[in-house]
Amino acid sequence: MRLERFFLIVVVFSVCTTVFAGNKNKVFLCGFAASFNDSTVFFTDIQEVDSAVIDKNHFLFGRDNYSYQLRDYLTSQGFEHATCVTLWATARDVIEKKYQKLRNKYAVIAQKRTRRKKTAPLTVKYLTTEQFRYEAIVPEGNTVSATKQSAVKTKKTGK
Template sequence: MKLIKQLTLAIILMAAGTTNVQAQNVKVPKAYMFGFVASFNDSTVYFTNIQQVDSVWVTKKKNMLAGRNHYSYQLREYFTQNRSLPNRTCVVIADVNRKNLEKKYAKMKNKYLVKSKKPYEVRSIAETDFKFKTVDMSYE
């Protein structure tokens, strides 16, 4: 039940990222991000490592990743094509400050490893297997 609530929240956050907000985007030299993948059908969740991505677009006021949906689609496509695991919920969490992102990463991973009442199988995705590619948001 708790997994369903968390995945529902993740879907809502993804949907919020796909709306066309008229925030001004700026290009930063680098940002850090990690991906989280889950499914309603099993108890296996996946985490990518924290990755540095160069030339990333963020919203001007809040430094939020612009085009989060494009990055989550990259992860979804990887799971569909390379792992034959379609229909996964993919979420990308990013920050321009690595220490802030490391805290978010540890907190999220801790939920599935330690604090969870239901046993989850937590798997890591190596950077050699999947790496986020820069998305050009200059046209939006």
């Protein structure tokens, strides 16, 4: 009887650890893009992605590729050489605090630049979810989704 219980506990534990190793969770993402060649910065809306994967180390799987999605969108819109950052959190209030802190920082920078006569004013643009939407990046066995593969291919070719 004890051996059966022990065996059952071991099986349940091993199943739980494999199931929780890469959970599909609801995460909240927002993006920021700037270029050193231009005085325009972009902010995306806070977006909810349902099938994002958080690995066992509590990192968002493919987090760099979410930034590549934003960069590729901006490149298609004519905003070349953007440096993109994607912020994420599992709770909406946490991401709202990060988003507001970043927006406030660039609002202060914009005010300082408008006071100076020799520098170009900083233009802040906002991308709505109708304009740009993040797509979930999900691992598929040993490979990853097509979105990540195209982002990696773009990164390798340098285009």
